[in-house]
Amino acid sequence: MTRAILWGAVGAIVSAAVFAGGFLAGRPGPVNAAYDVSGVEQVASNEKLDRKAVEGVVRDYLLANPEVLLDVQQALEAKQKEEQKVAQLGVIKDNKGKIFNSANDGIVGNPNGKVTIVEFFDYNCGFCKRAIEDMQAITAAQPDLRFVLKEFPILGPDSQKASVVSMAFHKMMPEKYGEFHNQLLGGHGRASEATAIKIAVSLGADEAKLREAMKDPSIGDIFNETYDLANKLAITGTPSYVIGDEVVFGAQGLEVLNEKLAAAKGACATTAC
Numbered sequence: 001m002t003r004a005i006l007w008g009a010v011g012a013i014v015s016a017a018v019f020a021g022g023f024l025a026g027r028p029g030p031v032n033a034a035y036d037v038s039g040v041e042q043v044a045s046n047e048k049l050d051r052k053a054v055e056g057v058v059r060d061y062l063l064a065n066p067e068v069l070l071d072v073q074q075a076l077e078a079k080q081k082e083e084q085k086v087a088q089l090g091v092i093k094d095n096k097g098k099i100f101n102s103a104n105d106g107i108v109g110n111p112n113g114k115v116t117i118v119e120f121f122d123y124n125c126g127f128c129k130r131a132i133e134d135m136q137a138i139t140a141a142q143p144d145l146r147f148v149l150k151e152f153p154i155l156g157p158d159s160q161k162a163s164v165v166s167m168a169f170h171k172m173m174p175e176k177y178g179e180f181h182n183q184l185l186g187g188h189g190r191a192s193e194a195t196a197i198k199i200a201v202s203l204g205a206d207e208a209k210l211r212e213a214m215k216d217p218s219i220g221d222i223f224n225e226t227y228d229l230a231n232k233l234a235i236t237g238t239p240s241y242v243i244g245d246e247v248v249f250g251a252q253g254l255e256v257l258n259e260k261l262a263a264a265k266g267a268c269a270t271t272a273c
Contacts, residue, residue: 088247091232098229099150099242104222106149106170106177109139113146115265117257118242120152120230123162123184123191125238127251132186134254138261145261149181152226152238158192160223165196167222168213169205176203 062068092099100116119135121128139147151166153159162184170177183199184191201207230236233247241248241257244264248256 108178109147116146118148131251161193162191162196
């Protein structure tokens, strides 16, 4: 990725130099002394601009001043992040119901809380397993918090099958979903259909009815909707969170979650959430 950005930066600089050369070729008056463009001016003095000559000037300049590429790379990354943030704002605005209030998602904390955190997670994500303590701590400390758990199985067939069990269990026994989630995500070893069913049955689910509920074709539709939302939000890994109007990538820790939550609460105090 970094190499691609650097090569893109080189191309942009060369194109800019060619453009500048064309501009200088027809421009009267002195050149700003702050910029050493003598090489470009020399090339531009030709009746026909020689692109190869311009590229040679740019190459020599970049070899002598390689830090320019780092400046360009940083500026490009900052621009891309800002563009991504603007795009995410639009997606969140247009999909608030699906993101924050889907009946298909499990909820821990206060179901009627004034502010919401949405977590995209996978039962076999090691970072999600560590982040479960953050979820438990923040919901215990903030009684007005809804913590929405959005099943996002992306780590192979075991994750998908475990989430199918989870979705079926949620439909059958939503009041115990939080306990099921904590045991499956917080358990040792890899989550699978078998381990998920074992936990569900231990919590009182009828295994035959659970297996029948697992056949519901709407479960696949729900996953597809989540994948589509994740794609629009540029979410490619777990855990990822939506807090207010911001997407937070990765297990950032309790301190960051609290900061983002405080910002979301502040925004809710002045606008309709």
